[in-house]
Amino acid sequence: MRQFYILLKSSDVMTQDEIKKQIRALLDERDAILLAHNYQRDEIQELADITGDSLALAIEAQRTDKNVVVYCGVHFMAESAAILSPEKTILLPREDAGCPMADMVTAEGLRQMKAQHPGAVVVTYVNSSAAVKAESDICCTSANAVKVVNSLEAHEVILVPDENLGRYIASHTDKTCHFWKGFCPTHHRLKPEEVLRAKQEHPDALFMAHPECPPAILELADHICSTSGMYEFARSDSSSKYIIGTEMGILYRLRKENPDKEFILPSPRLICPNMKLTSLEDVLKSLQTMSPRITVPEDIRLKAKGSLDRMLAIPRD
Ligand code: 13P
Numbered sequence: 001m002r003q004f005y006i007l008l009k010s011s012d013v014m015t016q017d018e019i020k021k022q023i024r025a026l027l028d029e030r031d032a033i034l035l036a037h038n039y040q041r042d043e044i045q046e047l048a049d050i051t052g053d054s055l056a057l058a059i060e061a062q063r064t065d066k067n068v069v070v071y072c073g074v075h076f077m078a079e080s081a082a083i084l085s086p087e088k089t090i091l092l093p094r095e096d097a098g099c100p101m102a103d104m105v106t107a108e109g110l111r112q113m114k115a116q117h118p119g120a121v122v123v124t125y126v127n128s129s130a131a132v133k134a135e136s137d138i139c140c141t142s143a144n145a146v147k148v149v150n151s152l153e154a155h156e157v158i159l160v161p162d163e164n165l166g167r168y169i170a171s172h173t174d175k176t177c178h179f180w181k182g183f184c185p186t187h188h189r190l191k192p193e194e195v196l197r198a199k200q201e202h203p204d205a206l207f208m209a210h211p212e213c214p215p216a217i218l219e220l221a222d223h224i225c226s227t228s229g230m231y232e233f234a235r236s237d238s239s240s241k242y243i244i245g246t247e248m249g250i251l252y253r254l255r256k257e258n259p260d261k262e263f264i265l266p267s268p269r270l271i272c273p274n275m276k277l278t279s280l281e282d283v284l285k286s287l288q289t290m291s292p293r294i295t296v297p298e299d300i301r302l303k304a305k306g307s308l309d310r311m312l313a314i315p316r317d
């Protein structure tokens with residue numbers, strides 16, 4: 001308890017630069033890598049060794065030869081790293097950083113849905129708990145969802161937990177799709193009127209949207225992709241203005257990597273509170289205390305790993 005007090009006191013009086021320096025030193029000392037999702041606070045993204053979407057970070061967590069992974073993201077992401085790499089210490093600096101969409105489905109609920117559609121293959125978005133992944137046949141991310149579903153021989157699929165992503169997949173496959181009725185509260189908040197207003201104000205801008213957005217938003221999009229897909233598109237496309245239909249954290253790198261281009265957020269409410277929880281102080285404390293550590297019970301881990309491994313075996317573009 002006393003040690004905890006001293007840690008808090010010492011970081012209280014440190015400047016951001018000092019905290020960053022200490023984090024860097026501790027990352028070396030602990031043989032650790034710092035991963036940050038594209039929605040993290042700017043200063044976390046700036047400090048991270050690697051930033052990326054859910055798929056890229058899951059691969060990096062597995063590929064790294066470091067013993068410790070400090071995962072700045074939300075719980076299911078660190079859990080996926082723990083499922084894939086049980087020999088590594090996976091730290092999630094804010095254990096309370098969850099994902100409301102992942103919490104919308106339980107293993108028991110999924111078992112009931114499977115009983116209603118016995119011939120269907122279960123394709124589960126990585127935004128889900130280890131227990132739900134363990135009940136699934138294969139995982140997908142927003143970057144590979146259509147590819148994963150179309151790679152299957154089955155003609156019938158259950159898509160869990162994001163209905164919006166599910167409907168987007170359904171519009172790109174001939175398979176019969178059954179949807180779990182989950183959604184991301186952040187992407188769900190974006191209204192077609194807001195996008196139409198932004199388009200009116202910026203008629204020369206292209207609209208990029210994440211497939212977690214509702215169908216009425218995706219209908220307005222010029223390009224639909226994962227968060228990392230947005231970086232690739234902005235880099236390779238010749239337009240100079242983009243309206244962005246995803247969480248505001250993506251703006252940091254978009255603007256940094258494309259200083260001559262303009263990126264417009266159509267709504268000030270595109271903020272995921274869970275993705276914004278992690279501060280530099282949290283990262284420092286996590287490295288000092290080597291906690292909170294994310295682990296998964298072995299029986300669930302092995303089954304969930306099967307679903308993730310089947311996804312990772314599908315070649316990337
Ligand atoms: P991606 O980074 O995989 O596009 O996912 C977005 C998201 O909502 C993660 O929580």
Ligand code: SF4
Binds near residue numbers: 185
């Ligand atoms: Fe979950 Fe949505 Fe936040 Fe992603 S942006 S972590 S899906 S609530």
